[in-house]
Amino acid sequence: MPEVRSAAEADIVILGAGPAALMLALALRRLGLQPLVIGRPRLQPAVEGLSHRAAQGLRQLGCDTALALAGAPWRRLSSWAGAQVEMNGEFIVERQAFDAALARDARQAGVALQDGRVRQAEHRGPGDWRIHWENAPGVPRMTTARFVVESRGRSAPKWAPDRYAGAPALALTRAFRTQRRGRRSTFTESFADGWAWGTLDADGAATVQLVMQPQRLKAQGGDADAAHAAALARLSATHALLGPLQPAGDIGVRGIQTVWRGACGLEDGLRVGDAAYTCDPLSGHGLFEALSGALATAPTIRTLLQRPALATLARGYHEDRIRQIFLERLRTAAGHYAAETRWAGEPFWRGVHALGHIPLLSPAPQPPAGAAFVSQPVVEDGFIVERRVVRTPEHPRGVRFLGGIELPRLHEALQAGPAEPDLPQLARQLGGAPDAVRQALHWLRAHRLDRTAAA
Template identity: 25%
Template sequence: MEQVDLLILGSGPAGCAAAITGAALGLKVLVVDRNPASRKAGDALPPQAAPILQKLGVVPDPAWATPTAGLQFQWGSETAGTTSFAGLHRRFGLALNRPVFEEHLRQKALEAGACILTSGPEGLQETPQGWTLKLQEGTEIHARCVLDATGRQAWVARQLGIKRHSLDAQVALYREVDSTDGPPWIQVTAVEEGWWYISQLPHARSEMFFTLPESPAYLEKIHQGGWKVAPASVTFLSQVAGERWLAVGDAAFTFDPIASQGISQALASGYYAACAARDLLQGRKEAILAYTLTLLKATEGFFREWAGIYQAEQRFGGSIYWQQRHNLRSVQLPWWQQAELFTWVQAR
């Protein structure tokens, strides 16, 4: 039976950020992923992601990153507008070739000293010393701490019986079109049945359309063929951390793509979860509270702006999509109660 300090299930951005950080902190790290190759669409990192990239030692490479100058948007008005990243943040954003970017992160994790195993989990059992993971081929791995980086499926959390909540039903239709000379601007356009997000990646133009499964536009594009479908709803776990486990990235919380925070927050949560895991293994249980509060801070910022962004578009009041977006609600995540309870227990 192999023994590790930190077992990470999932090798996407959150899992790799945790692996890079955990290994750099001196932990014995193992990453397990059934299929490491990314199947996700191209995506982008906002200028605000620069600090977490620096913490991870990740330097943008033209092989996976194309600078983006800002946003060109038509939202709430027939008049198009622009937002310059350099003017606001004094740096560019990055449009990503997602598979190449994630492979780069995995290589960084290996260079840091982590191991990556291609295999599927079969079962997870808590033990007095930590956890025992059984893999599909029968191998068992013992870990002192586990991170759930399995995305929306939140495999570890499901094994623990932790519920996942959804706040809306948005989906994404996406495809890539051959192009290497598109404009350096991300184009965001509201239309009657949803909104478009178009960006130039290093190798292609990424086209994403966000809508509802019951919309005519969705059915039309499915009929056309050539489009892939992915969930794009806001979801969260009822609990994101326990005595020897933590959820990171999309496993913990999925952001609406309109916020452009998904990948950057996944990287940040992986980094802070690895730091928390190190502290937990050193007996500092307050690390659970610190990590939970870190996630709460990120999600609170999102909820402050979420509904307002969609409220700014009032041209399509008869659309089912926009009617639903105008009735979005922010919630107080149950993590607050868990944080308050932990604080009370520590004070006893």
């Protein structure tokens, strides 16, 4: 069948239709840009946690339809390193319904969506992309684009060799029914061969996901049912919570791997979401990563398209943000795994305990010895610009505002003003309340920056 040139050509094409793609499209619309999203809806059911921060971000993007699915928060239970604790709650969403709701929110915001399978993203030169795809009926289409965002997850073709790829693991997930009723809960439990995460709702529907090495599946002759049952039998806290279980569906098997992709920023393209990096699923940051990435990537794209003189700054901001977050998540996972020492000799735990000693993390970069003013790229009015911030050991990414007061401006005013600051006058000058100025001034003094010349 001959390829049909799409009538809906766009400056920006986002490949993929998951949360990272849809949230980015919504963020771009809020900045006055019109992206075209090409991707297929999620085919496999799954449940996923949604943090309070992620819920706030959805509200900020106007995702009322998706947010309505969250409902009330569930309690979180953890059985790890011999301790059982209850932590702050999280929301639970079913991903097929959640993604569909996000798509409705995107359409309501004016985002153009095409239900299609991308076959190839052909890069013919700067600002010259050819997207070859098939629509839902299977008709070949071709769309030209000035800028492409790769958001097809782990399966997205690489633009360069990976910067880091951890050992592969497997996640085996099964739904169950139980007679237990009560408070909706999520739970985490470690065991000799890996760890488990699951859910229990008030109606007795439960899911149990088991993360382990691929060798555990091989030891069962590739029988996913037997591998899941053998591991489930070792979960004491999970059994105490769920009671006797009846399977309510087939087992889902998927590979998981911690990966940092290379070349996440091109002159006319960016990688976002799982196409840029994937973290250990222990972190539970999936939807928040998609949301925070969208809010940071949208001004990056706007800068690349509308202020090309700042292109190097914008691409550097995008790449550096990915590097910082990926390494931060990697260190967090390494620390959490290190706390579980009961099965240190087992293959799974030997592997994850070695995570903290990989060259990428060891030795960890040391923060500056004290506080200092530095220039770095930041988001301002929907663009990436270079501004002064205060970098401290506690805030290595920098602090620009405190209580609405811009710290560099306050510092400049202090340098030019009298020895004893006039708080009401500073408040008028900085456009803030006197109490906010007082707190910001106290913060600068605590870091010995109130009269220190900045580099």
